[in-house]
Amino acid sequence: MTNTEFQSRLLNWYDQNKRSMPWRDCGDPYKIWLSEIMLQQTRVDQATPYFERFVDHYPSVNALAEADQQDVLKVWEGLGYYSRARNLHAAAQLVVDDFDGRVPDSWDDITKLKGVGPYTASAVLSIAFQKKYAVVDGNVIRVLSRYHGIDEDVRSTKTKNGIQEHADELISEERPGDFNQALMELGATICTPSNPDCGSCPLQDGCVAYKTARTEELPYKSKKKKRPHHQIGVGIVRNQKDQVLIALRPDDAMLGGLWEFPGGKQESGETFPDTVKRELHEELDITVSIIKPFMKLDHAYSHFKITLHAYLCELEEGKPEPRTSQEIRWIAIDELTEYPFPKANRRLTEKLMNLNKGQQELEI
DNA sequence: AAAACGGGGAG
DNA sequence: CTCCCAGTTTT
Numbered sequence: 001m002t003n004t005e006f007q008s009r010l011l012n013w014y015d016q017n018k019r020s021m022p023w024r025d026c027g028d029p030y031k032i033w034l035s036e037i038m039l040q041q042t043r044v045d046q047a048t049p050y051f052e053r054f055v056d057h058y059p060s061v062n063a064l065a066e067a068d069q070q071d072v073l074k075v076w077e078g079l080g081y082y083s084r085a086r087n088l089h090a091a092a093q094l095v096v097d098d099f100d101g102r103v104p105d106s107w108d109d110i111t112k113l114k115g116v117g118p119y120t121a122s123a124v125l126s127i128a129f130q131k132k133y134a135v136v137d138g139n140v141i142r143v144l145s146r147y148h149g150i151d152e153d154v155r156s157t158k159t160k161n162g163i164q165e166h167a168d169e170l171i172s173e174e175r176p177g178d179f180n181q182a183l184m185e186l187g188a189t190i191c192t193p194s195n196p197d198c199g200s201c202p203l204q205d206g207c208v209a210y211k212t213a214r215t216e217e218l219p220y221k222s223k224k225k226k227r228p229h230h231q232i233g234v235g236i237v238r239n240q241k242d243q244v245l246i247a248l249r250p251d252d253a254m255l256g257g258l259w260e261f262p263g264g265k266q267e268s269g270e271t272f273p274d275t276v277k278r279e280l281h282e283e284l285d286i287t288v289s290i291i292k293p294f295m296k297l298d299h300a301y302s303h304f305k306i307t308l309h310a311y312l313c314e315l316e317e318g319k320p321e322p323r324t325s326q327e328i329r330w331i332a333i334d335e336l337t338e339y340p341f342p343k344a345n346r347r348l349t350e351k352l353m354n355l356n357k358g359q360q361e362l363e364i
Numbered sequence: 365a366a367a368a369c370g371g372g373g374a375g
Numbered sequence: 376c377t378c379c380c381a382g383t384t385t386t
Contacts, residue, residue: 039381046372046380080370083384117383137381157365184381193379194375224378225367254369302369343371 001206007172007179013202014182017189019044022051024181029103029128030061036123037088037115041081044188050079061101064092073257073340080343086257087115105129127177134167135180136160139187144170145219146191149208154219229305233275234263235313236348237288243330244352245315246339247283250326254301259339261310261348262328272309284328286318295351299344310348 001009018024021044023035034054038047057075058064064072069089076085091113095103103124104110110121122133134140141154144163152159172179190197198210209215237245246259264279266272273290280288291312298307322328331339333356336349 036381041369041380041382042371043373043380078371080372081382083369084382087383115383119382123381135381138379139381181381188381221378226377300371302371303367 001203003170006170006203006206007175009202010182010186011172011175011178014178014185018181018185019189022048022055027128029105029124031055032128033103033116033120033124034088036120037084038079040084040120042079047079050076061092061095061103064089065096069257070340074338077258077340078343078346082255082257082342084115086251087113090114091116103128105131107133123180126171126180130175130177132171132173132176134164134171134176135184136164136167137184139184139191140167142193142219143183143187143191143203146196146209146215147203147207149212149214149218151214151218151220153222155222227300227304229307231266231272231275232263232306232308233266233270233272233279234261234308234310234348235276235280235288236261236294236310236352237280237286237313237315239315239330241330241332243332244336245284245320246329246331246336247322248327248329250324255342257340258342258345259329260341260345263308263310266309273311275309276311276313280313283324284318284320284322286320287316288313289316295348297344297347306344308344308348 021035023031026032035047035051038051038054054075058067067089069086072085072089073082076082094113095101099109104113105125107121107125110116110124116124119135119137122135125131125133126135141160141163144150144166145154148166150159150162154160154163167183186201186203190201194216196215198204198207198215201207201210204210209218245262247262249255249258249260251257262280262283263276264283266275270278276290277288280286291314294310294312296307296309298305320328333352336353341349
């Protein structure tokens, strides 16, 4: 199949079958940029409601640039990879300061923005500005590795570079943005990881994997390491004013800019109450007594898993003084909703708020 | 080149 | 349970 045939079959299929998305065909570089950041390692269905809410809060680059980071993170809460939100916020301020409030339309300028790597630069430049840059994401890797019968490990840089060259070679001159979106749309809806719908594929004729019945084994990926599992003890410390103690995670840490109940990893030979007391003493220079177990929950991150053991605590001695220059705050239970929390901690705040509403159990 | 970085859904 | 997702940054 010639490149021209590849393009026309793919684009015709796309014109007939593309899904509706709130940022699609809007022509607004800000919304297209925002959507591409949200879609990094995130499915369309998961990102869409966040996109709508984010645009309601911040309809323009200027609105985003003027916002407080805490408010931006609150809108982003639950979507994960929070450095995306922090970087996007900082990048919006750079766009206002250095680019007159307009999303850059050149490779050299747009890649100056935090959080904009080769994929996002290509996506925004092609979709918003009709420039001929080919995207390579997980979908394109899958479609082209099958189409060309590439059986090298697609996790390796060399293989990805080869796929980038194929994409550069194939991309449409006239409709580069639609071509990119079409290839990704095909990967998301037809050329899926398992059980691809080859009968509906416009590229079936030229597909090596289809012709050799290897769609199930391509793309080849080396195995990922299994994730360690940690036991975490955390303290929900209450004072006489019925407030609880929360701590802000530093910007350069995992979950940076979000709040949490203080705690840490269990050490060998420790009971969980021991862990909570030790961590709160080390991190905040306070002595607490354990009142009772509050909640136990499991949570999985991208590279490790935790079981979180939360205990209701009472401040015994000392005034909390964070040692690692992180901010701490005493807040009422019904204020918990105003702060951005990571998912595992949000499960704790939800139970706290429910119990508080019912006036039960929470009394010490 | 490899690891860090969230959360949700599918199989 | 594992794998994957419209990847980027840091080490």
